[in-house]
Amino acid sequence: DTAVSQTPKYLVTQMGNDKSIKCEQNLGHDTMYWYKQDSKKFLKIMFSYNNKELIINETVPNRFSPKSPDKAHLNLHINSLELGDSAVYFCASSQAGGREQFFGPGTRLTVL
């Protein structure tokens, strides 16, 4: 069973569109995260979220919004996509205050 899964694996879309990436974890973790990895492999945290608190990296544009329908899911919505949004997006989860984050396989987003 996949611990942290993301869909889709690849997403190709036009500038200006709105898209979502889904993330699910079956580990019973309390905290979930979204990371962005750019073409140079630089990895930066975008959000961390548990049922009490959303922490947003101040550099993330407000076109990006996480939405959590339940504890096992944290979806990433992106409005008005721009070329610079092209990257690989990783979801991760951990126990609250846990030391180990488990990463999903990533979603490669290409904006044309």
Next chain:
Amino acid sequence: GEDVEQSLFLSVREGDSSVINCTYTDSSSTYLYWYKQEPGAGLQLLTYIFSNMDMKQDQRLTVLLNKKDKHLSLRIADTQTGDSAIYFCAEAYGGSQGNLIFGKGTKLSVKP
């Protein structure tokens, strides 16, 4: 702001030891991590070290921490071709175990 620095490339011969170095800036970091990313895959936690430790060994992996100099290293003994990957150093931001700041990653190439 908080920053984690690593050299971008390292090339070794199979059977040699690899040493990947990392410096960080947040002195309140309680945990420091090493993650491995194989091509096309997500990140896998290799090991972590608590800030009051100097060294941690786990099979072929040895982590050394110099807290005074804010320097972390990962030594891989008897490096194999399967160790070829990108290795990310990360610190827990602001003492929080959840929010990780990653280095830019060191691409390890192992030649037969």
